[in-house]
Structure formats: structure tokens, C-alpha cells
Amino acid sequence: MQKLNQPRKDFLKRLFDRxxxxxxxMLKKTMAIFETVKRNGDEAVKSYTRTFDGVDxxxxxxxxxxxxxxxxxxxxxxxxxxxxxxxxxxFHEKQVPGKNENYTVEVxxxxxxxxxxxxIESAGIYIPGGTAPLFSSVLMLVIPAQLAxxxxxxxxxxxxxxxxxxxxxxxxxxxxxxxxxxxxxxxQAVAAMTYGTESIPRxxxxxxxxxxxxxxxxQVAFLNGTGIDLPAGPSEVAILADDSxxxxxxxxxxxxxAEHGYDSQVLVATxxxxxxxxxxxxxxxxxxxxxxxxxxxxxxxxxxxxxxxNLEDAVNITNLYAPEHLIIQxxxxxxxxxxxxxxxxxxxxxxxPESAGDxxxxxxxxxxxxxxxxxxxxxxxxxxxxxxxxxxxxQDGLRELGPRVVxxxxxxELKAHGEAVRIRLKKLKGNIYE
Amino acid sequence: MQKLNQPRKDFLKRLFDRxxxxxxxMLKKTMAIFETVKRNGDEAVKSYTRTFDGVDxxxxxxxxxxxxxxxxxxxxxxxxxxxxxxxxxxFHEKQVPGKNENYTVEVxxxxxxxxxxxxIESAGIYIPGGTAPLFSSVLMLVIPAQLAxxxxxxxxxxxxxxxxxxxxxxxxxxxxxxxxxxxxxxxQAVAAMTYGTESIPRxxxxxxxxxxxxxxxxQVAFLNGTGIDLPAGPSEVAILADDSxxxxxxxxxxxxxAEHGYDSQVLVATxxxxxxxxxxxxxxxxxxxxxxxxxxxxxxxxxxxxxxxNLEDAVNITNLYAPEHLIIQxxxxxxxxxxxxxxxxxxxxxxxPESAGDxxxxxxxxxxxxxxxxxxxxxxxxxxxxxxxxxxxxQDGLRELGPRVVxxxxxxELKAHGEAVRIRLKKLKGNIYE
Numbered sequence: 074m075q076k077l078n079q080p081r082k083d084f085l086k087r088l089f090d091r092x093x094x095x096x097x098x099m100l101k102k103t104m105a106i107f108e109t110v111k112r113n114g115d116e117a118v119k120s121y122t123r124t125f126d127g128v129d130x131x132x133x134x135x136x137x138x139x140x141x142x143x144x145x146x147x148x149x150x151x152x153x154x155x156x157x158x159x160x161x162x163x164f165h166e167k168q169v170p171g172k173n174e175n176y177t178v179e180v181x182x183x184x185x186x187x188x189x190x191x192x193i194e195s196a197g198i199y200i201p202g203g204t205a206p207l208f209s210s211v212l213m214l215v216i217p218a219q220l221a222x223x224x225x226x227x228x229x230x231x232x233x234x235x236x237x238x239x240x241x242x243x244x245x246x247x248x249x250x251x252x253x254x255x256x257x258x259x260x261q262a263v264a265a266m267t268y269g270t271e272s273i274p275r276x277x278x279x280x281x282x283x284x285x286x287x288x289x290x291x292q293v294a295f296l297n298g299t300g301i302d303l304p305a306g307p308s309e310v311a312i313l314a315d316d317s318x319x320x321x322x323x324x325x326x327x328x329x330x331a332e333h334g335y336d337s338q339v340l341v342a343t344x345x346x347x348x349x350x351x352x353x354x355x356x357x358x359x360x361x362x363x364x365x366x367x368x369x370x371x372x373x374x375x376x377x378x379x380x381x382x383n384l385e386d387a388v389n390i391t392n393l394y395a396p397e398h399l400i401i402q403x404x405x406x407x408x409x410x411x412x413x414x415x416x417x418x419x420x421x422x423x424x425x426p427e428s429a430g431d432x433x434x435x436x437x438x439x440x441x442x443x444x445x446x447x448x449x450x451x452x453x454x455x456x457x458x459x460x461x462x463x464x465x466x467x468q469d470g471l472r473e474l475g476p477r478v479v480x481x482x483x484x485x486e487l488k489a490h491g492e493a494v495r496i497r498l499k500k501l502k503g504n505i506y507e
Numbered sequence: 508m509q510k511l512n513q514p515r516k517d518f519l520k521r522l523f524d525r526x527x528x529x530x531x532x533m534l535k536k537t538m539a540i541f542e543t544v545k546r547n548g549d550e551a552v553k554s555y556t557r558t559f560d561g562v563d564x565x566x567x568x569x570x571x572x573x574x575x576x577x578x579x580x581x582x583x584x585x586x587x588x589x590x591x592x593x594x595x596x597x598f599h600e601k602q603v604p605g606k607n608e609n610y611t612v613e614v615x616x617x618x619x620x621x622x623x624x625x626x627i628e629s630a631g632i633y634i635p636g637g638t639a640p641l642f643s644s645v646l647m648l649v650i651p652a653q654l655a656x657x658x659x660x661x662x663x664x665x666x667x668x669x670x671x672x673x674x675x676x677x678x679x680x681x682x683x684x685x686x687x688x689x690x691x692x693x694x695q696a697v698a699a700m701t702y703g704t705e706s707i708p709r710x711x712x713x714x715x716x717x718x719x720x721x722x723x724x725x726q727v728a729f730l731n732g733t734g735i736d737l738p739a740g741p742s743e744v745a746i747l748a749d750d751s752x753x754x755x756x757x758x759x760x761x762x763x764x765a766e767h768g769y770d771s772q773v774l775v776a777t778x779x780x781x782x783x784x785x786x787x788x789x790x791x792x793x794x795x796x797x798x799x800x801x802x803x804x805x806x807x808x809x810x811x812x813x814x815x816x817n818l819e820d821a822v823n824i825t826n827l828y829a830p831e832h833l834i835i836q837x838x839x840x841x842x843x844x845x846x847x848x849x850x851x852x853x854x855x856x857x858x859x860p861e862s863a864g865d866x867x868x869x870x871x872x873x874x875x876x877x878x879x880x881x882x883x884x885x886x887x888x889x890x891x892x893x894x895x896x897x898x899x900x901x902q903d904g905l906r907e908l909g910p911r912v913v914x915x916x917x918x919x920e921l922k923a924h925g926e927a928v929r930i931r932l933k934k935l936k937g938n939i940y941e
Contacts, residue, residue: 091732092701092702092731092732093731093732094538094541094542094730094731095730097538104528104531108528147914147918149914150914150915150918152911153911153912153914153915154915157911157915159614160614160615160618160620163612163614164612164614164620164622167610167622168622173605173607173608174607174608176601178597178598178601178869180594180597180598180868180869181594184594184863184869186594186598186869186870188598188601188602188870188887191848193881193882194848194849194881205920205921206918206919206920207919208915208918208919209915209919241918267526268526277882278882292729292730293528295726295729295738296528296529296726296730297526297528298525298526298527298738298740298878298879299526299882300879300881300882304729319934321930322931322934325926325927325930325931326927328926329921329923329924329926329927331923332921332922332923332924359926363922363923363926364922365921365922365923369923406899413895414625414628415628416895417895417896418895418896418897418898419895419896419897419898420897420898421898421899422899423931424900424902424904424931425898425899425900425905426927426928426931427924427927428912428916428921428924428925428927429618429905429912429928430896430898431916431924432911432915432916433912433915434614434618434620434898434908435612435614435618435620435898436896436898437896444732445732445734446893446895447627447711447734447893448627448711448712448733448734449734449893450893450894451894459881459882459883459884460884460885460887461847461850461851461852461853461880461884462851462852462853462870462884462885463852463853463854463855464852464853464859464863464864464868464869465840465855465859466856466858466863466868470858471858471859471863474868477586477587477590477591477866477867478587478860478862478866478867480581480583480584480587481584481587481643481866482862482865484581484640484642485639485642485643486639486640487639487763487766487767487799487862488797488799489759489762489763489765489766489797489803490766490861490862490865490866491862492759492762492763492793492796492797493756493760493762493860493861493862494860494862494863496756496759497756497857497858497860500753500755500756
């Protein structure tokens with residue numbers, strides 16, 4: 074962990090810049106996968122699955138039946154999944170637009186404009202396989218898509234070594250009423266959902282976390298005109314701590330982030346000299362008990378511990394960093410949280426660890442990384458909805474609006490735009506004088 | 508215009524597929540521009556401006572002073588701009604999230620989750636130059652950004668031949684209180700706002716229409732981790748018409764779309780044999796009066812006129828097409844509009860031409876194209892805002908949540924995630940028993 078004592082803002086600006094252009098070679102390979110899947114459909118998907126996952130699958134999808142999974146998941150885990158799902162549903166259902174958000178306003182007499190939200194028809198959900206079975210991502214993506222009202226929810230996840238689905242992922246899908254899953258991972262899964270194959274439906278929008286390849290594939294899908302939730306990069310947490318904070322909590326929070334992957338990042342901004350001095354020894358102590366020690370150690374090397382005497386400066390530092398997760402362990406943490414302008418999700422107070430939101434508090438864990446919290450929030454029910462505007466103009470409304478539109482259109486040298494109004498105004502005059 | 512009599516849905520699905528991968532060569536060139544601007548800053552921007560715009564500019568920005576532009580714009584145009592701006596403001600201010608959208612909910616005793624919207628700090632607005640001075644885009648982008656509460660609004664527009672800004676664009680900027688503009692266009696403008704140069708600030712999110720290069724540049728900005736409004740492709744309109752529709756209105760609406768550019772597209776879906784038979788002759792008649800005749804003719808060649816006997820089928824066809832603009836000229840147009848699931852903006856009834864929304868009705872004209880209306884809406888005040896979630900857990904809340912999070916984290920093989928909870932639960936027990 075790199076220690077910085079009262080660093081300058083300019084220096085931090087450069088240090089915190091996590092923007093990166095995709096590597097040209099990787100982009101080229103991903104685009105080639107897209108081209109092949111577009112051309113060869115299922116065959117291409119199966120072939121990539123053989124190559125990348127080392128599994129030969131005859132059928133790309135398997136049915137999800139509760140009886141296949143129910144007995145293979147511990148009772149306490151099933152209870153926890155239900156409990157978490159209920160919280161997630163309670164929190165996300167308030168994001169479904171109500172009457173205030175679907176509105177019509179008469180902006181002038183005879184000119185009514187409206188906006189309404191509608192569900193995206195088909196959503197594609199990517200569930201990572203890899204080192205750990207991320208059934209929590211199933212909850213975090215399927216529940217908002219269901220609340221939004223998506224008609225079709227297509228789920229893809231890489232096959233395990235037996236060409237099947239992890240039982241907890243299978244159970245969670247079954248619990249949510251999803252009746253089948255495609256055993257496809259990586260860029261080929263994203264390409265398949267972008268173009269559609271014989272077996273895998275094309276979707277309108279793709280959501281879900283994944284490794285660097287999946288993230289890049291989602292960006293390529295976006296280049297192709299498919300919606301995506303957000304480009305999720307390596308996970309990160311920032312911690313704001315004053316001298317009231319518990320050192321062991323901060324250390325544990327740093328480690329829970331650092332174990333995510335080799336490229337995870339942690340930032341601690343503190344006004345406490347004690348924490349500035351004692352945090353690294355405490356982390357080392359806790360680190361030794363962890364199975365993913367190496368990974369955690371590796372990502373801690375690229376992490377920062379910053380001391381500033383003033384809490385306002387510490388908040389400015391985390392706002393500049395724009396973290397995916399922000400933990401506030403200070404006095405009056407609720408008040409401090411109101412000063413936060415850039416963060417995906419904020420964990421307020423000592424009893425609110427990040428892992429609460431990763432699983433079960435109710436907020437979504439699909440959050441912006443790499444500084445993207447400055448321009449976007451995480452997944453909500455609205456991620457699976459879109460807006461549509463309407464306007465209805467009466468004859469009287471058009472009499473007022475028409476001449477102004479003609480004036481503006483002609484100033485933009487768009488004559489036919491004016492004509493579409495003129496031809497109607499002429500007809501209106503005809504109605505009056507004939 | 509291609510006439511199709513009761514085409515099959517499968518056929519239309521293929522016909523309507525407007526997804527396209529960016530051309531590799533163009534992508535490479537755009538990425539090279541980004542690299543050069545990143546490396547050489549202002550010098551690179553000036554050099555590209557010399558090459559692409561044929562203008563040598565010494566200062567990249569000019570101040571926007573009302574007195575420089577006020578006398579150069581006609582009174583009637585100024586009045587129309589004010590009138591339109593007021594409508595746009597009235598419509599968009601209802602999109603600024605109120606109390607219902609910024610909410611906190613206690614999902615379980617001791618576990619409170621919240622969501623709040625915040626403005627994006629800095630917004631970059633691209634205003635196209637080119638064949639017509641699009642001052643209407645200034646209204647459509649700056650007003651929502653101001654309502655959202657963006658602290659910094661950076662505007663870029665290509666210089667005219669004298670190295671200055673078009674007077675109407677200048678006037679509109681001044682009217683909205685924008686005090687300077689950067690005379691930079693094309694991919695170099697987007698690259699500059701992505702990375703920042705000595706003169707041009709880096710922004711959090713870039714919005715605005717543009718040609719194929721600007722659109723691709725915005726996508727490259729997105730690959731780099733900068734937010735964008737939406738990838739706007741060639742403009743398009745769909746028209747739903749039954750036998751109550753006025754043939755001359757439909758023809759004028761087709762032409763007002765077709766004059767946008769060589770790649771604009773028009774789709775007419777009608778249940779009227781009369782319209783199916785007579786529309787093309789009527790368009791030809793009106794076409795001859797237009798200055799942009801060639802352009803309109805060219806884009807009409809790639810356009811479709813579809814007959815189906817049943818209005819429901821016609822609506823399904825436009826939903827499948829997912830047009831940027833949809834004009835409904837049928838009986839009970841308001842009711843028909845409720846069946847629309849995919850469209851950027853809907854123009855309801857005979858007296859509501861598309862040009863109304865392009866300029867002055869109040870809705871935004873920055874809308875999804877190329878079928879993207881299936882996954883996103885157009886620009887709203889929320890385009891310039893982001894969400895942030897919060898959670899606050901009490902000691903009692905953590906006693907309930909904690910063990911479940913440990914169970915879930917360990918099932919995902921994320922031990923440290925569990926530890927961050929365990930260490931707190933231990934402390935709580937300590938508080939009780941010690």
C-alpha cells in the first residue's frame with residue numbers, strides 16, 4: 074500500500090486517472106469473435122466453448138428445474154438467498170417509474186408533451202463463472218429486469234467442467250422463475266446475444282459483470298448498437314475514516330475488496346494519524362488468515378493510503394477518485410455522505426461493510442468502476458427500461474407553433490421541415506375561409 | 508421508395524436490421540486521432556482543424572458575448588428561439604428527480620437503503636457545423652444540462668471559414684448564458700473533451716449529434732470510460748397512416764425527413780390502399796419544389812412503403828422497426844400511441860408534424876436511431892445526472908444481515924467478504940458480554 078501524506082490535488086488527478094483505451098490486439102480478437110459468431114451462429118459458439126472453456130457441449134441451453142437444484146443447496150444458503158432477494162426487490166421496486174415520472178404537460182395551449190417509461194423487451198444477463206460461482210449477480214440483474222417488466226430474460230453463463238451449471242446459480246435462477254440458461258460464456262456469449270444465433274436469441278440490452286474479455290465484448294456490442302448496462306472494470310473501494318474509526322474494520326474492508334482479483338484497488342483517505350500509521354500492520358496481520366492471500370497482497374500493492382488533516386479534503390479526495398464503493402467510518406457519517414458527489418454506492422457508518430451491499434442490503438452491486446461513477450450510477454430497474462416522448466398538437470396549437478417552426482427550420486436551411494408545417498397551416502386556413 | 512404489400516415478419520426483421528459494426532479502417536483512424544490528441548493536446552487539435560476544416564485558428568476558444576450576436580439575428584428568429592426554449596424548459600424540468608425518485612426505504616429493521624440523483628459535474632456538448640447551423644441542438648442539449656445542475660458545460664463546434672462561430676449558434680449560446688465556445692469539431696473535439704488538453708477541459712460525459720465521424724468518436728470516448736448520451740446514427744421517421752390520413756401531409760413528412768442527409772430513412776406503414784397507391788406520385792410532386800431535392804431523392808430510394816390491412820399489424824411493424832420518430836396519422840391517434848413500444852418520440856395526430864419536435868414543441872430532438880429505440884430513449888435532464896445508492900445499517904440490522912452475508916460470501920468462495928462482517932459481529936458480541 075502506497076502511503077501519501079497530504080498529496081497535491083494535481084498529483085492525485087493524474088494518479089486517479091483509470092481511463093484506458095482497450096488494447097488494440099484484444100479489441101481485434103474480440104471483434105473477430107463477433108464476426109465469426111455473426112456468420113456461423115451456434116457452431117461458432119460451440120467451437121469457442123471447446124477452445125476457451127475446454128468443454129464440448131451438444132445443447133447450448135439446459136432447462137432450469139427447481140427439483141434439479143433444490144437438494145444440492147444448503148438450507149441456510151437458500152434462506153439467505155430468499156432474504157436477500159426480498160431486500161433487493163423492496164429496494165428496486167421503488168425505481169419502477171410511477172405517475173410523477175410518466176407525465177404529460179401542456180406546455181402551451183394546444184401543445185401537450187409527454188414522457189413515459191417502458192420496459193426493454195428482451196434483456197440479456199451475463200453471469201460470470203470462473204473462480205467463484207456468482208449467484209449474487211443473478212439476484213442483482215434478474216430482479217431489476219423482472220421488476221422493469223422485460224418480456225424475455227435471456228441468461229448466459231459459462232459451463233462448468235461437466236458441461237452443466239453451478240448448482241447455486243441453477244437454484245437462484247429457478248427461485249426467480251427463470252426456466253432455462255445458455256451454457257455460454259466470454260465474448261462468444263455477448264456476441265451471440267448481440268446478433269442472435271439459431272439457439273440464442275438476440276436481445277435489446279446486455280447486462281452483467283465479467284472479466285476483461287466480457288467487458289470489452291460488451292463495449293463491442295455497444296459499438297454494434299446493442300444496449301449495455303455499464304462497462305464494469307476491476308472492482309474498487311474507497312474508505313473515508315476519521316479517528317473514531319475502528320482500525321480492524323478498515324483493514325477487513327480493505328481485504329474484502331482486495332480479494333476480488335489481482336487488479337482490484339483500495340483507497341483509504343483518513344484524517345487520523347493513528348490510522349495512517351497503524352493500518353498497514355493491521356492489514357498484514359489479517360491477511361495471513363486468508364486463503365486468497367496472494368491475490369489480496371497483489372492488489373494491495375497498487376492501493377493508496379492517504380492522510381489529510383481535514384475531513385472536507387478527505388471527501389474531496391474520494392469525490393475525485395469516484396469509487397465504485399465508498400465506506401464512511403466517521404462521526405456523523407450520514408451527514409458526511411451528503412457531501413459525496415461521485416460514488417457508485419455508499420456504505421454509511423461503522424456497521425455497514427461493503428459486503429452488505431454486495432449481497433443482501435438491497436442495493437445493487439453492479440456499479441460503475443474506473444472513475445465512471447462521475448458519469449453514471451449502477452444498475453437499477455430503469456436500466457431495463459427506456460423512455461419515449463410524445464407530443465400532441467391541436468389545430469390551435471399548430472397555429473401558434475407553426476410559424477415559429479418555419480422560421481427556425483429555414484434558418485437551419487431545412488426547407489422541407491418548414492414545408493411539413495406550411496402544408497398543414499394552409500389546410501387550416503382552407504378550413505376557415507372555404 | 509420500395510413498396511411492400513403485406514410482407515412477412517421474418518423478412519421485415521432482416522430488412523429492418525440497422526445494426527452495423529464500425530468500419531475497421533474508420534475505427535483505426537479515429538483511435539489514432541484520439542492517441543494524437545491525448546499526446547499533443549492543443550497542437551494536435553489545431554493541426555486537425557487545419558486539415559479537416561481548412562481553418563487556421565490561433566485561439567481554440569472564443570468568448571460568447573450577447574452584443575456580438577444580438578444584431579446579427581432576425582427578430583422573428585430570436586422570438587422563436589425564446590418561445591421554443593421556454594417549451595423545452597417546461598417539458599424537461601419535470602425530469603429533474605423529485606422526492607419520489609430520491610428515496611430511502613427501510614428494507615428491514617435497521618437496514619435503510621437509499622437512492623439519489625446528482626448532476627454530472629461537467630458536460631461536453633457537441634454542436635455540429637456542416638451544411639446547416641444546428642442552433643436547435645444548442646437548445647436541446649444545454650437546457651437539460653442546466654436543469655440537471657451541471658457545474659461546467661463545455662461547448663464545441665467546428666469553426667466557420669472565418670475561424671468564428673455561426674451567429675445564430677452564438678446568439679443561442681449567449682441567450683442560454685454560455686460564456687465561451689471552443690471552435691473545434693469532428694473526432695478531435697470529442698477526443699479533446701475525453702482527455703482534456705491545455706485549453707479544452709476534460710468532461711465527464713459528452714452529448715450531441717454529429718456525422719458518422721463524430722458518432723464513432725463518441726463511441727471511442729465511451730471505450731475510454733467517458734459517458735456519452737447515445738450513438739446517434741442517420742435520422743429516420745416512421746409514419747403510421749390509416750385511410751383518414753391526409754396524403755399531402757404524409758408526403759411532406761417523408762420529405763422533411765429525407766432532406767436530412769443522404770442516409771436518412773423513411774418508413775410508411777399504412778392500412779390504406781389509397782395511400783399505398785398514391786403516396787409516391789404525391790411525394791414526386793412535392794419533391795420538385797425543394798432545394799435539397801437530390802439528397803431527399805437519394806434517401807427515399809432506400810425507404811419503404813408498406814401496406815397491411817390491419818392497424819394492429821401496422822403498429823407491430825413500426826415497433827419492430829423501432830424508429831427515431833414516429834408520426835401517427837390515424838383515427839384515435841392517442842389510443843394508437845399507447846400501443847407503441849419502440850420509438851424515440853411520437854407525433855400524435857395529423858396536426859403534429861415531426862418538425863414540431865425537432866424545434867419547438869418541448870420534447871428533445873436528440874433521439875435513438877438505427878433501432879436503438881428498442882433499448883434507450885432520447886436525451887432528458889437525467890442524461891446529465893447519475894444515481895448513487897446508500898445503505899445505513901444499525902447494530903441490530905447487522906445482527907440480522909451479518910450471518911446471511913457470511914453464508915453467501917463463503918458460498919461464493921469470498922472469505923474476506925465474510926470476514927468484514929465477522930469482525931464486526933465479534934465486536935458486537937464483545938459489547939454485549941464484556
